[in-house]
Ligand SMILES: [Fe+2]
């Protein structure tokens with residue numbers, strides 16, 4: 188379990204680092220840097236969300252008390268996908284882009300805090316012998332999604 192948990196925490200750290208870089212660009216004059224750093228954020232964030240939804244979460248819902256928590260996470264994910272999509276389309280030169288980014292940052296930080304608090308307990312439901320398989324499939328899904336993201340010229344996100 189340690190490996191999966193460490194990897195999830197490490198990915199969360201990378202997402203937070205990328206959010207900090209965007210928060211350091213409050214001026215619309217930095218729109219080119221915003222474009223670049225936002226693309227990097229999507230590259231670490233979206234494959235992570237996809238792998239959690241497709242691979243990890245289905246393993247965690249068998250505990251009835253965790254089912255509520257997973258539904259809550261899926262609702263948060265839906266908001267994050269929506270924000271990502273909207274901020275992708277909105278001009279990085281727009282005066283309200285930074286405000287939108289700040290809202291997305293808050294949602295994501297809140298979500299990651301909750302996952303990091305709950306995962307050590309929630310992951311114990313996965314059978315020891317299944318863990319490695321889940322971990323490998325999680326990594327594969329991330330790679331698959333990242334490729335899809337890079338190959339797409341007109342991304343919905
Ligand atoms: Fe998540």
Ligand SMILES: [Fe+2]
Pocket residue numbers: 195199235239299302
């Ligand atoms: Fe996560």
